Amino acid sequence: MAVEKKYDESSIQILEGLEAVRKRPGMYIGSTDLRGLHHLVWEIVDNAIDEALNGYGKMITITIEKDNVIRVDDEGRGMPVGKHSSGVSTLEVIFTKLHAGGKFSSEGGYKTAGGLHGVGASVVNALSEWLEVTVAYDGALYQMTFKNGGKKISPLTTLGKTNKTGSTVRFKADKAIFPHIDYNLDLIQERARESAYLLGDITMKVIDERVNKTEVYHYKDGLRAFLDYLNEDKTVLSEAITLSGKVNEIGVQVALQYTDDYQENTYSFVNLVRTADGGTHEVGYKSALTKVMNDFARKLGILKDKDKNFEGADVREGCTTIVSVSIPENLLQFEGQTKGKLGTPDAKAAVENLVIEKMTYYLEEHREFAATILKKIQKASVAREAARRAREDARKGKQNGKSERILSGKLAPAQSRDYRKNELFLVEGDSAGGSAKQGRDSKYQAILPLRGKVLNTEKKSIADIEKNEELNTLIHAIGAGIGADFEVDDINYGKIIIMTDADTDGAHIQVLLLTFFYRYMRSLIEKGHVYLAQPPLYKLSKGKNVLYAYDDDELAALMAKNGKCEIQRYKGLGEMNADQLWETTMDPTKRALIQVSLGDAIMAQRTVNTLMGDNATIRRTWIEDHVEFNLDDDFDKEAFNG
Numbered sequence: 001m002a003v004e005k006k007y008d009e010s011s012i013q014i015l016e017g018l019e020a021v022r023k024r025p026g027m028y029i030g031s032t033d034l035r036g037l038h039h040l041v042w043e044i045v046d047n048a049i050d051e052a053l054n055g056y057g058k059m060i061t062i063t064i065e066k067d068n069v070i071r072v073d074d075e076g077r078g079m080p081v082g083k084h085s086s087g088v089s090t091l092e093v094i095f096t097k098l099h100a101g102g103k104f105s106s107e108g109g110y111k112t113a114g115g116l117h118g119v120g121a122s123v124v125n126a127l128s129e130w131l132e133v134t135v136a137y138d139g140a141l142y143q144m145t146f147k148n149g150g151k152k153i154s155p156l157t158t159l160g161k162t163n164k165t166g167s168t169v170r171f172k173a174d175k176a177i178f179p180h181i182d183y184n185l186d187l188i189q190e191r192a193r194e195s196a197y198l199l200g201d202i203t204m205k206v207i208d209e210r211v212n213k214t215e216v217y218h219y220k221d222g223l224r225a226f227l228d229y230l231n232e233d234k235t236v237l238s239e240a241i242t243l244s245g246k247v248n249e250i251g252v253q254v255a256l257q258y259t260d261d262y263q264e265n266t267y268s269f270v271n272l273v274r275t276a277d278g279g280t281h282e283v284g285y286k287s288a289l290t291k292v293m294n295d296f297a298r299k300l301g302i303l304k305d306k307d308k309n310f311e312g313a314d315v316r317e318g319c320t321t322i323v324s325v326s327i328p329e330n331l332l333q334f335e336g337q338t339k340g341k342l343g344t345p346d347a348k349a350a351v352e353n354l355v356i357e358k359m360t361y362y363l364e365e366h367r368e369f370a371a372t373i374l375k376k377i378q379k380a381s382v383a384r385e386a387a388r389r390a391r392e393d394a395r396k397g398k399q400n401g402k403s404e405r406i407l408s409g410k411l412a413p414a415q416s417r418d419y420r421k422n423e424l425f426l427v428e429g430d431s432a433g434g435s436a437k438q439g440r441d442s443k444y445q446a447i448l449p450l451r452g453k454v455l456n457t458e459k460k461s462i463a464d465i466e467k468n469e470e471l472n473t474l475i476h477a478i479g480a481g482i483g484a485d486f487e488v489d490d491i492n493y494g495k496i497i498i499m500t501d502a503d504t505d506g507a508h509i510q511v512l513l514l515t516f517f518y519r520y521m522r523s524l525i526e527k528g529h530v531y532l533a534q535p536p537l538y539k540l541s542k543g544k545n546v547l548y549a550y551d552d553d554e555l556a557a558l559m560a561k562n563g564k565c566e567i568q569r570y571k572g573l574g575e576m577n578a579d580q581l582w583e584t585t586m587d588p589t590k591r592a593l594i595q596v597s598l599g600d601a602i603m604a605q606r607t608v609n610t611l612m613g614d615n616a617t618i619r620r621t622w623i624e625d626h627v628e629f630n631l632d633d634d635f636d637k638e639a640f641n642g
Contacts, residue, residue, distance in 0.1 A: 018096060018126035018150040025177055028123045035597075037178050038187055040127060043120035044072045044169050049195055049272050051076025052202045053326075057166060062192060063207040064183050068172070075166045078137030081156060089156045091144050095125045095133060096152065124171055125150040127178075131171040136164045149174065185213070191274075193217045197226035198272050198324055223255035223322055230267075230320050234259040237318070237376070238369055243358040247350035251326035254285060254355055256319055258373055262461050263519055264316035268323040270342050271332070279335070279342025281325045284351030290315045292359045297374045300367075313484035314381040325351065387462050388485060411477050412437045412447040414493075424477060424493040425533070425586070426450055428500040428509055431574030432581070436499070439578030440586060446493065448477055454512040457519055471516060478521070488523040496524060497593065499533035499585065501572040514596060525598050532594040535573055535585045540565040548584050550592070 021028050029039040041062065048060045057075030065071060080090040086097075125131045130147045141159040146152055173181050185208045192204040196217035203218040219225040227240045237258040244253045268275045268282045275281070290312040297303040297310065325347055333343040363370040414422045424446045427433045433449025440447060455468045462483050465471050475482050480490040498513050500506030510532060517524050524530050536548035538555050542565045549555035559565060573581065585591055 018098070018122060021098070021123050021126035022149050022177065025127055029127070032178050034180065034182075034184065037173055037181060038183065040124045040171070040173055041070055041072070041183070041188060042191065043124050044070070044171075045191070045195075046273060047120055048072055048074035048076065048167070049199070052199060053272060058201070059203045059205065060192075060195075061205040061207065062188060064185065064188065064210060065170075066209045068181050068183055068210075069170055070173075070183070071168065071170045073166065073168045075164070078135045078165045079133070079167050081135055081137055081142045089144070091133065091135060091142065091156060092152060095121050095131065095144070095146060096150055098122050121169070122150070124169075127174055128171040129174045129176075131169065133170075134159070134168040136162045136166050139163070185211070189215055193229075194226075194269075194274065195272055197222045197229070198269055223253060223324070226322055227255050227257045227320060230265065230322075231257060231259055234261055234320075236260075238373065241359075241362060243355060243362070245354050245358065247353050248346060249328050249331065250347060250350040252281075252351050252354045253324040254321065254351070256289075256321040258376070259318045259320060261318040261320075262459075264313070264319050264321075266316070266319075266321045266323065268325075268342075270325055270327060270334075270344075270347075272324075275340060275342050277335075277341035280344055280348040281323055281342050281351050284348035285321065285323045285355055286312050286316065287348075288352040288355035289319075289359065292356055292363065293374065293377060296360070296363050296370055297377070300371060300374065302371070302374045302378060310377050310381050311384070311484075314377050314384060317380040318376070323351065383461065383463055384484065387466065387483075410448060410473055412440070412442070414446040415443045419492050420494040422446065422493045423495040423497055424448060425497045425499050426474070426513060427573065428506055429572070429574055432499070432501075432572065432576075435574065435576060435578045435581045436586065439580075439582035445586065446477070448474065450509065454509060454516065456512055457516045462520070465516075465520065474516075478524075480521070482520050486521050486523065488521075488527050488529070491524070491529065494529060495531055495593075496529055497531045497533050499535065499573065502535055502537050502570065503572070506572075517596075518598075522598070525596055528595055528597065530596040532596065533585050534592040534594065535570070535576075535581075537570060539568040539570065539580075541568070542566070 025032050025036065029036040029043075045060065045062060048057075051057050051074055052060060056077050059073075059075050061071075061073040063071040063073075079094055082090055084090040084093045086093060125146050126149050128146070128149070130145065131150075132143065132145045134141065134143045136142075139161060141162045143154075143157050143159055144152070145154045175181055185206075189206050192206045192215075196202060196204040197219050200220065200222040201218075203216060205214065205216050207214045223242055224240045237260060240255055240257045242253070242255045244251075246252070266278075266282060266285070268278055268285075270279070270281065290310070293315045294303065294309045303309070325342075327344055327347060331344055331346055335341040335343045414424075416422055421444050423444055425436055425440070425448065427436045427447055427449050430449050430451065433447055436447045436449075450470060452470075454470055455465065457465055457471070465482065466475070477492070478496065479492040480487050496517075498510050500509045514525075514530070517530055534550055536550050537552075538549040540547040540549060540555070540558055540562070542562055545562075547558055547562065547565070549558050555567070568575075570576065573585075576584070583590065
């Protein structure tokens with residue numbers, strides 16, 4: 001019988017200071033994976049940007065040192081070092097006390113700031129093996145060092161005199177908190193580039209001492225240059241339209257441009273912090289653009305009295321937009337410490353009012369452009385309405401026979417009705433599909449074999465996709481719609497698992513499927529429902545014992561441990577029988593899956609555009625910069641470039 005533990009006053013713990021951060025890091029930085037690791041960099045960089053945003057300093061430098069130490073230098077005013085009212089150095093307060101900073105009162109000198117919560121520097125300190133801060137302030141150079149999760153190991157030290165101002169923060173993330181410490185240069189460069197676009201006259205520099213590489217970002221014509229970058233490999237249908245102004249203390253900048261794409265891409269920022277989950281400023285922009293376009297369509301007679309208004313998804317199809325707002329500290333509300341979503345109610349009204357006023361004026365002055373874009377919107381609306389009617393007919397049972405015919409003979413369904421436990425395996429080839437059907441747990445696992453290469457959906461409309469047999473089958477199997485009508489809560493499977501051969505053809509199929517999910521079922525990825533299976537590369541046999549190796553390193557380790565073995569190199573999933581496929585790749589108690597996540601939206605957008613778009617020159621450059629080719633590999637580099 002279990003012993004009942006006493007629950008009294010001794011059971012209640014108070015986590016003092018930074019101890020709470022180390023105990024529950026996810027509450028402060030979202031996670032302890034690579035996303036959380038890079039969030040440490042953003043917290044320090046955001047503080048430097050806040051200085052630049054308020055007119056202090058023209059250069060911010062981010063350095064990745066050889067041993068994955070991060071260094072951030074700014075030319076701001078320098079953090080205060082005098083004695084704080086609490087009795088210790090103000091610098092120590094900044095780096096050891098949660099919710100301490102100059103952004104809570106008007107005396108701090110910050111009209112606008114992204115680091116609202118005042119926990120950034122102290123959280124980074126708490127989650128670091130060591131941190132060193134050097135400050136040039138009021139004619140002198142000061143330094144303080146912390147170790148083991150924020151414990152001060154040296155008092156405030158004066159290093160000498162200086163005629164400069166600014167701060168330098170160096171830190172090494174704690175391997176006891178972060179299992180994998182390896183900074184992604186592309187991700188850091190992308191963040192620096194974004195900031196330079198938005199800041200306009202501020203220079204961002206990124207140095208990676210690991211590979212001896214330096215990049216400098218400076219853009220005078222910020223938002224226009226940003227749109228050029230985002231739409232680099234697209235066919236644009238209009239010039240870049242920029243709208244800016246100030247509404248009730250909130251500064252608003254909007255830049256938009258229409259392309260021949262079928263997807264919308266909206267990127268929003270608050271005080272230069274990327275709001276990946278949107279918020280009130282995005283809502284204001286979207287509602288305003290929809291209203292303006294509908295009003296003007298009626299003015300030009302494109303929409304008649306009897307016609308319904310265009311929907312927002314139609315209005316924004318093919319439109320790339322940047323929404324950047326500058327909000328005073330007293331109005332700023334984020335949802336969560338990671339600042340992913342803006343909650344300020346006034347931001348909606350500010351953006352909405354400005355876009356309605358200035359976009360209406362722009363359309364009046366550019367009627368030819370307005371007519372061209374409105375006809376594009378009308379075409380998108382007609383196509384979307386036709387697709388929606390077809391789906392509604394299917395839901396009402398008018399096309400159930402068609403739906404059943406699409407899935408019949410292809411999908412081996414799961415018996416369970418619990419989507420949270422159900423898994424859909426997308427399997428390359430009929431042979432592997434047959435093994436998967438025999439080896440699966442039929443209660444929870446469904447199998448959908450894929451025949452041949454999947455359609456590249458990067459430049460395809462929903463109408464094109466629904467004509468494709470393979471993708472149409474997949475859409476019906478997932479059961480949650482497509483595009484703007486996709487409802488992630490309606491999915492039939494909690495896990496969508498792509499299971500392909502461990503070769504270049506298999507990798508290509510993975511990319512094609514991920515492109516489709518990213519473009520037309522993006523919330524599947526955002527909500528963590530998409531996975532990649534990891535089949536073994538080798539089978540090792542020694543007598544009656546069978547082992548599996550999933551890469552060359554594991555093969556070498558197993559051979560060193562077990563001596564001479566008979567080795568079989570799997571060329572594809574079809575070479576495994578049902579039992580082997582279950583044991584190595586499908587059994588939830590033994591398998592390894594890679595969960596597909598969406599990190600930086602702009603980086604993801606450009607990567608998909610580059611690899612799956614029409615511009616072979618840009619694709620070739622990306623491949624040569626990012627891929628190391630093994631001369632023994634059978635990968636056809638020239639064919640992929642073309």
